[in-house]
Amino acid sequence: MNRDRDPIRDESDDALDRLIRAATTQLPPIEVRQRAIDRAAALTPGSQALRRRGRGRSWFLAAAAVAPVAAACVMVFLMPAPSSFGWEDVTKAVQSRPWIRATTSWEGKKSTMWLSPRGQVWAFRTYNWDNNWFIFADGRQQARYEYRAKDQRITKAFLGEEGQRLVAPVDYVSQGLWLFGTERVVSQRRREVTEAGKKWVEFDLVFWRGDMNLGTLRVDPETRLPVYLLLRSRTDETKSVRYDFTYPDDGPADVYALGVPAGTKIDDRMPPKDAQRALDAIAAGRGRIGDFRLVVATTQEQAPVQRQSGFIVWRKGDRWRIDTVAPVARLHGAAKPPEGLDLGDPLVKQLQLAWLGRLYLCDGRTVYRNANPPRLFEPERQDSKSVTWEPAGHIAPRDLLSGEGFGAMQLAFHARIASLVYPDLSPVQGWSFEFDPRPADAPGCVLIKRSARLATKEPAVGHEWHYLDPAKGYAVVRAELFNLPAAVPADLKADTPRETVRLEEYQKTPQGFWYPAVIHFSRPVTAAADGKAGREDRPSNRTETVRYHFDFGVALPDSLFATEDASKSGK
């Protein structure tokens, strides 16, 4: 790879190295890494060697390290509302019950889950496996209690946003999902079946993660209540697990009622009140975004070339769409936007960006991706006829504005502005959480520090420091991400290799949504990863500037989110 040391190199080597750099410098979305680690961790019961790194994940999904199925299961009733069956009736029927109980036995391992939407309680326990694990989530206290027999103590921690979705799933009906857990449904199909003379309605579901991500939910059309959920592996046809639902009048009142020995002490790890206030404000800030058209223009400063790309995002309620744009100068041919598509954004004109093609489309229920993505050198292929929609396997409708990141949308990484400005920083299993109300290096801000052990050969800890500005609705104004050996105290020195994210030029909408006009990313890049020789070299920094231009008043006609071609080619 090093021209100076290799006299037989020629131009073809340079060309090959360019291709290698192109493949090895693409950055994965953090959540993709996280999911891969979770899935791997699921193979190692009880393993402490595989910890997670990345944006917050469901605390109850820590179960994935022990019982992937239990994690995936505790799950979803959903649903988008097909009018023929009257899903609203199903929702009402479930809500009318004081308690919902799901039981299962998989490979001899029994577990039970309870939910009370009215009481804002979600609870779970295992029986004589996994150290007898108990969880009691209380929405009114904003706390979750967790007990494992081996620890002999109950841990009380902050419920967080995902926990909130567990205990109050009906609040999320407006998002197109009826969540009974945090597992998102990325697609669903309804059908009717007759068995022994009785009719049932069944929904075939695909969940957003995990191997056991194919499900069939059977609903009794007479009671409108779910009867069971059958989860299947997408890689092993012999693997399946069934959850049976019942609707008792009573359920557990607290963690002790689940079976935790009376008198067990509670280890209170609730964050201080001002930290809870900050976390609540973050979630509220994300919820104020409203409908919009957003232009995202990314410029990557990296010798010897400067890369530029962009996206246009439209959002209207549950529906959204992401297209990509490119500099006019790079186009080898005409790239005409579809008739009626308004590209009048000043940023588009300023940067001489031209419409290139379509990437993602969400019709409110399912996210589709273009299986024939835009090609810079063949833009003439990017007319509407060449768009081939297919359901996006790991992307759920709510991912666009999720605080957890952007799922598997690696082609539109920087469009995940909600997770950058208002990330879900709630304390989660496996992460330490520290709140500093007055950080010395950022007057006026508050600081949330998170850290977790990394799955590395040498013991190391990943740190995330998020600086939030209360004057801007607790939006993030700076984030520092860095790794240190496990024995080294968490101190950010000037020469510590780190990824720094600076969010600047904040603006505010009439609805109170604060957003940055510019985000600067600075990432350390090792010489080897940059395609150069000298593996021992210290990393250099790669900078990236992303400009965001929102327009909250622009017309958003329904035709922007037309799903006709999606339903023809993808459903």
Add this chain to the structure above:
Amino acid sequence: MAFDTAWRLLGDATDTEDAVQEAFLEAFRLHGRQRVRNWGGLLRHLAARRAIDRLRRRKFPTLPLEALTSEPAAPASEQPESVAVQHELAERLRSAIAKLPDREAAVFSLHYAGEMSNGEIAETLTISTEAVAVTLHKARSRLKELLGLQKVVARRSKS
């Protein structure tokens, strides 16, 4: 680590997750039969193998290579490259890696995607360091041939 190796080879979230999970599963099975001395190397090796398997099952589009391998004609500030170009370049390389013989694909993948030194690769594959260097050279030569890079360069020189 294993994830980065698979991601650089595949560039696709779903495939990467699957390849990493398969690699871990295989590693744990191996662990049950024998002592693993170098987990990092083993996992990267297995992730690379699983990733290459997936590349070989993929259907790659035919792209205009000359356009993709050319340097920007204008000054960098006026002639930026885009993520789309990078994606297409990477796909082109991946299609060629899928056609490499097993040994060459493994060595090339561990070196560039796994960021392993020749010594580390030699230890992982239980071959000599010299054999790694020779295999790597062969892999590069074969890739240039598969990608038609010499022809592109020759044509450009004439013009």
